[in-house]
Amino acid sequence: MQNKRQLGGRKEHMAGSFLEEKGYVVLEYNYHTRSAEIDLICKDGSTYVFVEVKYRKDCKEGHPLEAVTAAKQRRIRQAALYFLMERNLSPDLTEIRFDVVGILDDELTHVPGAF
Numbered sequence: 001m002q003n004k005r006q007l008g009g010r011k012e013h014m015a016g017s018f019l020e021e022k023g024y025v026v027l028e029y030n031y032h033t034r035s036a037e038i039d040l041i042c043k044d045g046s047t048y049v050f051v052e053v054k055y056r057k058d059c060k061e062g063h064p065l066e067a068v069t070a071a072k073q074r075r076i077r078q079a080a081l082y083f084l085m086e087r088n089l090s091p092d093l094t095e096i097r098f099d100v101v102g103i104l105d106d107e108l109t110h111v112p113g114a115f
Contacts, residue, residue: 011055012039015101018108024049033082036075040101041083047095050080052114055103064102065109073098073115 040051054064
C-alpha cells in the first residue's frame with residue numbers, strides 16, 4: 001500500500017508525462033522554498049509554466065480543480081518569484097504562467113493560465 005506522498009508523486013509524474021505529450025519540457029518536480037512547493041516547473045516554448053497538480057479519487061470533497069485556494073495561489077506565486085530570482089531571471093521580462101492539472105481518478109484536466 002502506498003502512502004499519500006507516494007501517490008501524489010505518481011500523479012505528479014502522470015501530469016508531467018501528460019504535459020510532455022503536449023510539447024512542454026519539464027524542468028523540475030517538487031520545487032521547494034521555505035513556505036511553498038511547486039509541483040511542476042515546465043517550459044512551454046519560451047514561457048515558464050508553474051503547475052499545481054491536484055488529485056482526488058472521487059468528488060466527495062469536490063473536484064480537484066476547486067482545491068487550489070487563493071492562499072495556495074499566493075504561495076505558488078511567491079515560490080515562482082524565488083525560482084526566477086535564483087536563476088537571475090527578471091519577473092518583468094520573463095514570460096510566466098500558472099497552470100493547474102486536476103486529476104479525478106485517472107482523468108486529467110489541464111487549465112492553462114488558471115490564475
